[in-house]
Amino acid sequence: MSFKQRAITGLTFVGVMIGLTLAHPLACAILFFLVAALCIYEFSGLILVQDGSSTTNLSRRILAMTVGLYLPLIALIQSLISVSPTSLVIYGVPITLFLFSSLFLFELFGKSAQPFPNIGFSFLGMFYIGLPLSLVIGLSTSIPQGNFLVLSILFMIWAGDTGAYMLGSQIGKNKMFPRISPGKTWEGTMGGVASAIIVAVLCSLVFKDIPLQLWQWMILGAICAVFGILGDLVESMLKRSLGIKDSGNILPGHGGFLDRFDSFIFVIPFIAIALFFFTMLR
């Protein structure tokens, strides 16, 4: 893989992400549903390998994809046709209960060597990947200029990541997690937080219609930097736990797809918690 090919893949990826997120809240929602689908596809492959099953085991793959994409699918349907909360409960609760129980019944008839770890990993995929991406879809379509907020989160995470790398490689000395990720230092983390907060301030100036105050933007920036690093560590832990290096090879030369979104999916729940608090203060 030449540098040129890597650069083309990377720029195309970033261009598509920014373009669709900016285009329209619904385009943003559909984009992140596709991101969820690709992440879950990779993750379900990891589960199948872990179980010793073939990745061409179609029924297992379909079940894993269904469970993982369940929450993003509900969020997408909700943003497309605005189901009433009552209908969401009346139809959502029984379908959810059936889906959960079917995980257990599938393993009863599925003759796997490791039935319970399989069920556990399915729930894990649902909440590690599906839940955050369903929140992104909801965020994008439920608040004013929500898609611009999603883009800002991506920018703040990229800024945090870049800032941490640049400062860490220059003056980094005190290691954070030598066990999981030997490259991370406390100095780099400080640089990442500073960069993300600077980008947060810039975003607050550009996206004036997003109902957030400056100090709230700065908190979101700090969250993106800190939990972005932790999200990266959590995914390293996942891969180390499963004995693999890359989550997949969908983007040529750029590692797995899940590797590109490990910080993002981990940051989103904390962004959502912060937004809930900001709403309470109003």
Next chain:
Amino acid sequence: MSFKQRAITGLTFVGVMIGLTLAHPLACAILFFLVAALCIYEFSGLILVQDGSSTTNLSRRILAMTVGLYLPLIALIQSLISVSPTSLVIYGVPITLFLFSSLFLFELFGKSAQPFPNIGFSFLGMFYIGLPLSLVIGLSTSIPQGNFLVLSILFMIWAGDTGAYMLGSQIGKNKMFPRISPGKTWEGTMGGVASAIIVAVLCSLVFKDIPLQLWQWMILGAICAVFGILGDLVESMLKRSLGIKDSGNILPGHGGFLDRFDSFIFVIPFIAIALFFFTMLR
């Protein structure tokens, strides 16, 4: 353990269950919260053993108990003080997101050998044990004579179990699941369904204030028998997967506590699905 001791333990257990369930919807709700606590306590012990941790590892045990009891606790609080749906969302969503994310962060700092299976098993306990028992608490306090319906479900499951054993041991020939439970036969299952439906009809005559029609009672009876057997098989699969015989020894001479409720916890989601459908028909 003498027969007399076993009989005393068994009768006390059944007496307490029936007495508290009959006494009052809130007594029933509190009883099943305690059942959830004991089941989750046993289950968290199984996770700790599986991980190679000591069962006296307090921080892990507290986290596993918190996650497992989270849904029953919400159901109990809801039945005691009737929180408004809006407050439930405003407070429940951020707390849930924080709880889920903290599972990942705990493993990052917890230095376990198997971080991801641990998180998966925590989610598994939440939905395998916590979710059904939170539904029981909700059922008991949210519909007229809900606690009598909970008692009826227990009676129908016991009838199904006893009927399956009696007919199966007399005329049982065709094995259902020789791999997981060599004793189960199709003939026994038929006997269990018939017994549970007979008890369902009796319950419909005794608990006239429960808003269900006769055919609906009969469907609930069939669900109790069929999914009761499957629930027993699912828990056998869990224990086989973890390489253990009994889930614990809280009830002397009667195996584990979870072993006593394996059918019940598996039946409840299907009862809830059926009740949702019955409500739609009205």
